[in-house]
Structure formats: C-alpha cells, structure tokens
Amino acid sequence: MEHYICETLDELAQKIDAVYVEDRKAQTLRFESVGNAELSSFVPFIKQHAYKKDIKKLSVKVSEAQAIYFFQHGFKIEASILAYYGLQDAIFLVYFLDDDTSQINERQNEIIDKALALQTKAIDVTYPEKIEITPDANIDSPQLNNDQVISFSGRLKTSENDDVMVFNASKNNEVIASATAQYNPEDSAVEFAAFMVNLGEDIHTVISALINYMQMHYRAKGCETAFTIVNANSLTINSVCAENQFDFGGTLKNESFIDGKLTHLNTWFKRL
Structure with missing residues (x-):
C-alpha cells in the first residue's frame, strides 16, 4: 500500500x-x-x-x-x-463531514416529475427564424450582454480542461444564446453547461437547438455520452433536458452556490 x-x-x-x-x-x-x-x-x-x-x-x-x-x-x-x-x-x-440535514424539497420533486412527463414529447428544434450555431474555441470572448440574458448556472468548473468550447446561436448576425461544452476524450464524454439566452427569445427552442448541434458535433468526434448538471430549482432547464431525451441521473445536494444560496443540482445524461 x-x-x-x-x-x-x-x-x-x-x-x-x-x-x-x-x-x-x-x-x-x-x-x-x-x-x-x-x-x-x-x-x-x-x-x-x-x-x-x-x-x-x-x-x-x-x-x-x-x-x-x-x-x-x-x-x-x-x-x-x-x-x-x-x-x-x-x-x-x-x-x-457534518450531519447531512439537507433534503430535496417538495418543489424540487415536482420539477423532476413535471420534467420527466415531457420525455415522451417529440421536440421540433427548427427555429422559426434562421438561426446559425457556431463553435468558438475562445471561451473568454464576450458574446452576450449579461444584463440582457437569462443564465442557467451549474457547478464551479475545473481549472484543468481537456477541450472546452463555447457554442453561439446567432440570428441576423447577433448572438442570442450560448452554451459551453467540456469534452473529455479519454472518457469519451462531454459536459454541456453555462446555458445563456437573450431575454425575449424562446428558451426551450433556442437551448434545444444548441443541444442538438452540440450532440452532432461531439458524436462526429466519437463521443459516446453527453451530460449536464443543472439547478434543481429551475423547471425550465430541467424540462429542456427531459424534452431532449436526456435521462435523469439523480440530485447532487448542496452542490453549488447560486444566487447567494447553497443549491441542489440535477444530473442528466444521454448516450449519443
């Protein structure tokens, strides 16, 4: 030993x-x-x-x-x-290390139940207006005005990344949404995170379009699994995961500090 x-x-x-x-x-x-x-x-x-x-x-x-x-x-x-x-x-x-007194509350259970009920729905990811999605290796380049977006935060990320890219969704040459992807070729897995959408856009449709594009992008690289870990208090982002046929993997309790509060996160995954 x-x-x-x-x-x-x-x-x-x-x-x-x-x-x-x-x-x-x-x-x-x-x-x-x-x-x-x-x-x-x-x-x-x-x-x-x-x-x-x-x-x-x-x-x-x-x-x-x-x-x-x-x-x-x-x-x-x-x-x-x-x-x-x-x-x-x-x-x-x-x-x-302390006694675990955190519980998954009734509202969080309701969110999962409602989200899972959507998995049988077929989602049309065709955007009503022309939308272009492009990958960008420069993850620090500003694209969205943070004062005009809805952000779906997750976990604090690792400082050592295998392959990280940001994917931007644009309409009329203006970025309206983005997401990041951290690809681990050794595990043949990719994590989708940091979804951001301009106010006024259809959140479900735009994020679904981003997810669909990222899935195709990483499937072409030989990636076998996509997963995302999202705020357990958001019906919107959990519903988007379920609508896109991700499977629920469980809840990580007290996993992240979001909006000034210690927050549970839900795990979703999909075989590509």
Whole structure:
C-alpha cells in the first residue's frame, strides 16, 4: 500500500493525475477524476484535508468498481451516469463531514416529475427564424450582454480542461444564446453547461437547438455520452433536458452556490 506524503492537495493531485475543484463558497471538494490513486491512502488524505479546510461535503466521480471501496468509508451514492466508463457506470459518491440535514424539497420533486412527463414529447428544434450555431474555441470572448440574458448556472468548473468550447446561436448576425461544452476524450464524454439566452427569445427552442448541434458535433468526434448538471430549482432547464431525451441521473445536494444560496443540482445524461 502506498502512503501519500504530500503537503498540499495540489501536490497529491499532480502525483496521481487527479482533477478536482474546491468550491469555497459551497464548502465542497469535488473530484472529477481520482486518477491513478491508491484508494486506501487517498481517502484518508482527502478526509483530513477536508476537516482542516472546514469542507462540508466531499464528492467523487468514480467507476462502479472503484465505488465499492468508498462505500466502506461512509460514502453514499447521489447520482449516476449509465455506461460512462465503457460498460461501467459513473457513480457520484458523497461524504458529508457534518450531519447531512439537507433534503430535496417538495418543489424540487415536482420539477423532476413535471420534467420527466415531457420525455415522451417529440421536440421540433427548427427555429422559426434562421438561426446559425457556431463553435468558438475562445471561451473568454464576450458574446452576450449579461444584463440582457437569462443564465442557467451549474457547478464551479475545473481549472484543468481537456477541450472546452463555447457554442453561439446567432440570428441576423447577433448572438442570442450560448452554451459551453467540456469534452473529455479519454472518457469519451462531454459536459454541456453555462446555458445563456437573450431575454425575449424562446428558451426551450433556442437551448434545444444548441443541444442538438452540440450532440452532432461531439458524436462526429466519437463521443459516446453527453451530460449536464443543472439547478434543481429551475423547471425550465430541467424540462429542456427531459424534452431532449436526456435521462435523469439523480440530485447532487448542496452542490453549488447560486444566487447567494447553497443549491441542489440535477444530473442528466444521454448516450449519443
């Protein structure tokens, strides 16, 4: 068994090739990948780090085979993405350092029920006026006026990205909506996020058009799974996911700080 002698979490992440985000506002520590960690040493290290930094929630995304070890240390399943790692599912495991008193409220349950009821509807992504969608590798280039848009925030993103692009939807040479996509070729998966739409536009239609284009774009790259993690309090964005035939993977509790509040997020996924 390898014992990790590292002074900082950054040192450990570099040593084992892990990818993580420490969200200080939400007081969460999230591992998108545990790399090649020796789990018997990795779990005690991250728990100790979390206690020192007053982290309230540890979260890891691992394969089914890896999940078995975490169960032995008190981690529980919050969500999953089917067949993310080839034949194995991706499991979102969590460990609360305080007692977990957060609950999925009645309104959030109603949102999921209403959204799932829409999955049988056939959605026409043809926009009533000519719309053009273009990918842009420069994710920092300003396209939308933030004062004139509706934004659907999700998780604080990782600083290490495999392949990140922004997709802009334009009408009459003016950008009316955008979304970002973070592609992980190793896992053959892409995460859609940061949906933004100009006020006055049809949110369902425009975001559906963006999703449809991004799906085709990444399917052509050999990507097998698309997923998105969205605000559990928004009927609009959860409905859009369901309308576009994404499957519900579960709710991540107290996962992000949105609009000044600690917020649950819903996981949606789709095989491309």
